[in-house]
Amino acid sequence: MAIPFSYIIRNLITRKLTTLLTAGGMALVVFVFATVLMLEEGLRKTLVETGSPDNVVVTRRSAETEIQSVINRDQAAIVESQPEVAYGINNVRLTSKESVVLISLIRRGSDKSSNVLIRGVGKTGILLRPQVKIVSGRMLKPGLSEIIAGKSIADRYNGAGIGEKLYFGKREWTVVGIFDAGNTGFDSEIWGDVDQLMQAFRRPVYSSIILKMNDPTKFQALKARIEGDPRLTLGAKKESIFYAEQSQVLSNFIRYLGVALSGFFSVGAIIGAMITMYASVANRIMEIGTLRALGFRRNNILSAFLTESLILGAVGGVIGLVLASFMQFFTISTMNWQSFSELAFGFTLNSSIIIKSFVFALIMGLIGGFLPAVKAAHLSIVDSLRAV
Amino acid sequence: MGNSSEAIVHIKHLTKSYRRGEQTVPVLTDITFDIPTGEFIALMGPSGSGKSTLLNLIAGIDKPDSGILKVGGTDIALLSEGELADWRAANIGFIFQFYNLMPVLTAFENVELPLLLTPLSFKERQERVELALVMVGLSDRMEHYPSELSGGQQQRVAIARAFISDPVILVADEPTGDLDRTSAEEILAILDRLNKEMEKTIIMVTHDPHAAKTAHLIRHLEKGELDVEN
Ligand SMILES: Nc1ncnc2c1ncn2[C@@H]1O[C@H](COP(=O)(O)OP(=O)(O)OP(=O)(O)O)[C@@H](O)[C@H]1O
Ligand SMILES: [Mg+2]
Numbered sequence: 001m002a003i004p005f006s007y008i009i010r011n012l013i014t015r016k017l018t019t020l021l022t023a024g025g026m027a028l029v030v031f032v033f034a035t036v037l038m039l040e041e042g043l044r045k046t047l048v049e050t051g052s053p054d055n056v057v058v059t060r061r062s063a064e065t066e067i068q069s070v071i072n073r074d075q076a077a078i079v080e081s082q083p084e085v086a087y088g089i090n091n092v093r094l095t096s097k098e099s100v101v102l103i104s105l106i107r108r109g110s111d112k113s114s115n116v117l118i119r120g121v122g123k124t125g126i127l128l129r130p131q132v133k134i135v136s137g138r139m140l141k142p143g144l145s146e147i148i149a150g151k152s153i154a155d156r157y158n159g160a161g162i163g164e165k166l167y168f169g170k171r172e173w174t175v176v177g178i179f180d181a182g183n184t185g186f187d188s189e190i191w192g193d194v195d196q197l198m199q200a201f202r203r204p205v206y207s208s209i210i211l212k213m214n215d216p217t218k219f220q221a222l223k224a225r226i227e228g229d230p231r232l233t234l235g236a237k238k239e240s241i242f243y244a245e246q247s248q249v250l251s252n253f254i255r256y257l258g259v260a261l262s263g264f265f266s267v268g269a270i271i272g273a274m275i276t277m278y279a280s281v282a283n284r285i286m287e288i289g290t291l292r293a294l295g296f297r298r299n300n301i302l303s304a305f306l307t308e309s310l311i312l313g314a315v316g317g318v319i320g321l322v323l324a325s326f327m328q329f330f331t332i333s334t335m336n337w338q339s340f341s342e343l344a345f346g347f348t349l350n351s352s353i354i355i356k357s358f359v360f361a362l363i364m365g366l367i368g369g370f371l372p373a374v375k376a377a378h379l380s381i382v383d384s385l386r387a388v
Numbered sequence: 389m390g391n392s393s394e395a396i397v398h399i400k401h402l403t404k405s406y407r408r409g410e411q412t413v414p415v416l417t418d419i420t421f422d423i424p425t426g427e428f429i430a431l432m433g434p435s436g437s438g439k440s441t442l443l444n445l446i447a448g449i450d451k452p453d454s455g456i457l458k459v460g461g462t463d464i465a466l467l468s469e470g471e472l473a474d475w476r477a478a479n480i481g482f483i484f485q486f487y488n489l490m491p492v493l494t495a496f497e498n499v500e501l502p503l504l505l506t507p508l509s510f511k512e513r514q515e516r517v518e519l520a521l522v523m524v525g526l527s528d529r530m531e532h533y534p535s536e537l538s539g540g541q542q543q544r545v546a547i548a549r550a551f552i553s554d555p556v557i558l559v560a561d562e563p564t565g566d567l568d569r570t571s572a573e574e575i576l577a578i579l580d581r582l583n584k585e586m587e588k589t590i591i592m593v594t595h596d597p598h599a600a601k602t603a604h605l606i607r608h609l610e611k612g613e614l615d616v617e618n
Contacts, residue, residue: 002506003504004497006493006497007490007492010493011492011557014492152411196429286488287488287490287491289488290482290488293476293480293482294476294477294501294502294505295477295478295502295505296473297469297470298470298473381442381449384448385444385449385484385488
């Protein structure tokens, strides 16, 4: 049997302040690490869930986003008549020819403006997005200057609340409803009737066509036909992939920034743990010598001190994760550089992030405690007993 | 040589020196002597004469440069680091001048430490620890931490820790060196009982002639050499 756990724990408790400061340093790093992973996960979840797997987005092949894409009416008609298109009740073709424009809106309670995406949708637009639900007011009526706003837009921008009016495209538009898109990217959009919007902006072309497939396994055939048609110059992507790709740059940025930040801070926390553990060894040289004399082996000493620093890491990990879990109550909204529009997303904590962060904390503890523990295990018994 | 089989410690031409920077400092030069089983021996001598060094060699926490060093029939100079640790746990009980108790452990837990290296169950350990603490007169102090005990009481806890795993030899380096007269007497009385009743071989280093009188045999060490046996 090894050196008792109570000996390790009580030594940590005896040095309460040092223990807390050291664990606190690691907690901070774990907090940063977990927060960044949560942010990346939140973004991924928001954009991936924006798309449905059996929907296809057709845009101009050279365009990375809907904003840059142009599809004329003839091309739209060809896409809509593809055999893979699903039919809904009353034999309605489940396609939505859409046109998106960016407008600048002023934030509530400030004079700063941001780009907000206005999406002109067809009658089937909402049918194609089952996650979009009207939560107050009503659906817009086609043929009128009516719009509905995503919930994160309604809250944050002047004139975007229910019953309020927005002025763009040389017209006044009334917000008749607010929709909840289940924390997907649509929550950061305003929707109107596609024909009204195209008239207002004097835009003769669509941006994208969304279609639901009657058989998602036939996607490759559809894609090959659309992309191979010389009249079209269009590209087709599954909607979920289309949105996931839109988050790639931002997601990579968050990840690299996060890795760089946590890496940088972790060096500090590891050095902190190392200093603490060296002090812990130095303060107990005679105890170590005594334990060795009593018959405890080098390995026992090594594992006792490694355990001690692992506990420091574990305490830091738990504190850091508890702090990070509060971030779930916050939503962040930022510019998605790929679509040039506002995107709101939250911090999402999941078990994989908890495990990664905790392991990260343990690794910091292990690295910080390694050299001190090796030193403790290799002290000469006689020398440590003389060190009174 | 005939009595070397009875000797629990058999030392012949033992030398030990320490390296200090470039030069080697000889500490023990050609020590030859035996300690019979069950003996209570006091090692005396001026400071720096090598008493602690000799004791540490016998106790297996230091290695000799040359010579024969057999303790309890084992040539301990030949043991590996790990084997030596197990050997100490089984054969040697340590008593230090400054008690060397773990400050974060109670008297009970300090005495229990050596038993954690044995296969005894908690129940068995508990019985033995309680018995040992009764023997040193501390049955009412089991849950006390060292800082809550007097020097004499701490040394009694340390003695209980030294004999708890029933080793054949107890080594004590100035066990009364930090104690007042009364406490010192108590400690010496316990050591005497351990020697007489439990037949422990005790090797004690001391500066105090009074303490040395408790022992049956006194040997003097001077400049790394033992006096001639009388
Ligand atoms: N680990 C060591 N490294 C270097 N020199 C040492 C070491 N241990 C002991 N010495 C030296 O060896 C000599 C004998 O030391 P030792 O501790 O055995 O003496 P001692 O007789 O116990 O003295 P004291 O009565 O003061 O305790 C001293 O000169 C000491 O400085
Ligand atoms: Mg000494």
